[in-house]
Amino acid sequence: MVKSVLADVPVDIDRDSARRAAAEELSDPKYRDARPNFLQQTGQWLGERLDRLLAALSSDVPGGIFGLVLVLVLLIVLVVVIRLRTGKIARTSRAGGVVFGGQRKSADDYRRSAAEAAAAGRFGDAVRDRFRAVVRALEERALLDTRSGRTADEAAAEAGLLLPNVADQLRQGARLFDDVHYGGREGTEAAYRALTELDERCRRERPVAMAGS
Structure with a gap:
């Protein structure tokens, strides 16, 4: 396919002609279908950044990767405790202490x-x-x-x-x-x-x- 494209392009080609030829070739639907969608690109980008972050932290945190895992677990526990004390669960628990939960009787x-x-x-x-x-x-x-x-x-x-x-x-x-x-x-x-x-x-x-x- 590339050879056929090159055969159609003049040997002595200027910059604008080359840009147009490349744009025409890349506009082919097969290139669009092969290109990862936005979510895939985003997930790949996030995965690369997370790998770099874990690699950096594992070298700085005492105990290497195991120390990093311990730090992450402690952070998760902290978030859960805060949610229990201030979030929806806590509000539901406090609401359970009211005297009248529904319509009052005599x-x-x-x-x-x-x-x-x-x-x-x-x-x-x-x-x-x-x-x-x-x-x-x-x-x-x-x-x-x-x-x-x-x-x-x-x-x-x-x-x-x-x-x-x-x-x-x-x-x-x-x-x-x-x-x-x-x-x-x-x-x-x-x-x-x-x-x-x-x-x-x-x-x-x-x-x-x-x-x-």
Whole structure:
């Protein structure tokens, strides 16, 4: 093929004629098909740069290539830890600690659900719903504003300011809820009874802001 092209090109050829002849030859579709596409070229370029980087680092890092691998593993672990603490997983874990994950029911409805769960031996559900009954009752009394996204600790801290006599019990109740709700612990009958007593005490307590009225 090259010989036939050369046979058609004058022996005494100037620069412009040579450029045109080369352009005509390279415009043949077979050259285009044989040329690697952009992704292939990019991958080849990146591979060459990575090989050079690894070669350079392996000679500088103590322990050669094994030391380099160790450094890379440590960097990967660091990235994973940062993602766990600040990324989507961490946000999902924190979101799991909210008291109300869906539509609210009345405090009495939560109390009934808790009692039914306890009677069936499902103390995890009983603990969750009884603490929700505590928080929902405080909202119904306007001691807490009805706000989405409130965690158990936040509810206990806010309610404890108005009901100081049960502030410690509220914090303990929040801990019981958290341990079961997203801490992975099993609910117990003792925990359910403690929250039932907390609920009754909160219903009897008068908030300090209304004590003089």
